[in-house]
Amino acid sequence: MNPIRVGILGATGAVGQRFIELLSGNPWFEITALAASERSEGKTYAEACEWRISADMPAAVRAMPVLSCAPGLDCQIVFSALPPAAAREVEEQFAAAGYGVLSNASAHRMDPDVPLLIPEVNADHLALIDVQRRNRGWGRGFIVTDPNCSTVGMTLPLKPLHDAFGVRRVIVTTMQALSGAGYPGVPSLDILDNVVPFIRNEEDKMISEPRKLLGRFVDDHIAMADIRISPACNRVAARDGHLETLAIEFAHKPSSAAEVQEALRSFRSAPYALGCPSAVEQTIIVREEPDRPQTLKDRDAGHGMAVTVGRVRPCEVFDYKMVVLAHNTIRGAAGGSILNAEIMVARGMIA
Numbered sequence: 001m002n003p004i005r006v007g008i009l010g011a012t013g014a015v016g017q018r019f020i021e022l023l024s025g026n027p028w029f030e031i032t033a034l035a036a037s038e039r040s041e042g043k044t045y046a047e048a049c050e051w052r053i054s055a056d057m058p059a060a061v062r063a064m065p066v067l068s069c070a071p072g073l074d075c076q077i078v079f080s081a082l083p084p085a086a087a088r089e090v091e092e093q094f095a096a097a098g099y100g101v102l103s104n105a106s107a108h109r110m111d112p113d114v115p116l117l118i119p120e121v122n123a124d125h126l127a128l129i130d131v132q133r134r135n136r137g138w139g140r141g142f143i144v145t146d147p148n149c150s151t152v153g154m155t156l157p158l159k160p161l162h163d164a165f166g167v168r169r170v171i172v173t174t175m176q177a178l179s180g181a182g183y184p185g186v187p188s189l190d191i192l193d194n195v196v197p198f199i200r201n202e203e204d205k206m207i208s209e210p211r212k213l214l215g216r217f218v219d220d221h222i223a224m225a226d227i228r229i230s231p232a233c234n235r236v237a238a239r240d241g242h243l244e245t246l247a248i249e250f251a252h253k254p255s256s257a258a259e260v261q262e263a264l265r266s267f268r269s270a271p272y273a274l275g276c277p278s279a280v281e282q283t284i285i286v287r288e289e290p291d292r293p294q295t296l297k298d299r300d301a302g303h304g305m306a307v308t309v310g311r312v313r314p315c316e317v318f319d320y321k322m323v324v325l326a327h328n329t330i331r332g333a334a335g336g337s338i339l340n341a342e343i344m345v346a347r348g349m350i351a
């Protein structure tokens with residue numbers, strides 16, 4: 001198969017750089033267009049971008065021009081790493097012009113006719129694309145979104161637990177990395193030797209997005225899952241990787257922590273079975289050590305595409321509690337979006 005030609009909107013930012021790193025090694029896609037704000041337009045990518053990923057900037061993109069975020073780019077699909085305010089209008093313009101849009105931004109996530117997708121969790125929600133095209137009069141174009149970076153880490157393990165035991169209520173506390181705030185993000189003097197117990201709009205997303213992700217596609221809409229979530233989001237001085245503690249109440253009580261662990265371990269990845277290059281066989285890794293997962297040690301598990309779960313134990317208030325960790329700019333952003341595109345390729349929805 002010829003690689004699919006892709007563009008990146010917001011290519012110079014934290015997530016945009018991850019897209020470039022991950023797509024450069026991906027056999028199904030070829031980067032043919034880069035776009036960012038007026039600040040970067042007209043420069044080469046190497047001139048416009050302050051590269052912050054430890055691997056070198058791929059040679060193939062260094063001399064590429066940074067273009068304006070407007071239809072006309074030489075590509076079939078675009079990955080969007082735009083800030084939410086810019087994303088709403090720009091992504092719709094691209095979809096209306098016939099491009100497939102795979103978005104990281106929150107702008108369209110909760111639109112009733114836009115799939116909010118984790119391919120291992122709710123690939124059947126891609127059926128919303130037909131509804132979206134009908135509603136909006138789009139031909140080939142579409143918008144598919146991936147969830148907020150903290151939502152991904154929580155929802156992947158909740159999926160097999162919901163299927164096995166019925167999740168009713170969750171209390172989740174996050175310890176979120178600095179790269180989640182983009183660059184320059186939080187000033188160093190605000191975060192060194194400190195924890196900031198507030199991330200704007202984050203808790204609202206963690207309440208609503210899992211209910212859509214774990215909801216059922218019925219007729220032409222998603223029936224939201226009946227799960228109540230109480231999040232508390234904190235910014236900590238880690239560079240990458242969002243750590244979260246979860247306390248979960250189930251409708252059908254598991255008999256032991258071992259049964260909870262077994263439900264997590266036996267989770268199978270549909271995109272892996274379909275041969276998607278970014279998918280990992282073990283999407284949920286369960287660790288037994290009492291002090292894992294740890295941000296520094298476990299965030300790169302499965303090339304950053306796996307979620308690590310540990311400390312599964314009975315909860316004194318709800319039923320069971322655990323710790324989860326996901327890489328926010330890989331699994332929680334660029335890697336997740338690329339996997340969304342791959343499952344669409346594997347299903348013949350992008351060609």
Ligand code: NAP
Nearest residue numbers: 010012013014015036037040081082086105180182183333
């Ligand atoms: P960022 O580092 O601030 O990068 C923003 C990018 O968008 C830059 O390329 C910037 O270009 C471009 N841009 C800004 N305003 C624009 C405009 N009006 N028109 C066109 N381009 C514009 O942000 P980020 O952390 O990569 O986040 C990008 C998106 O992903 C956001 O919606 C964010 O919420 C979401 N997200 C982030 C994470 C994460 O862990 N960081 C995780 C999940 C989702 P210039 O360089 O030219 O200014």
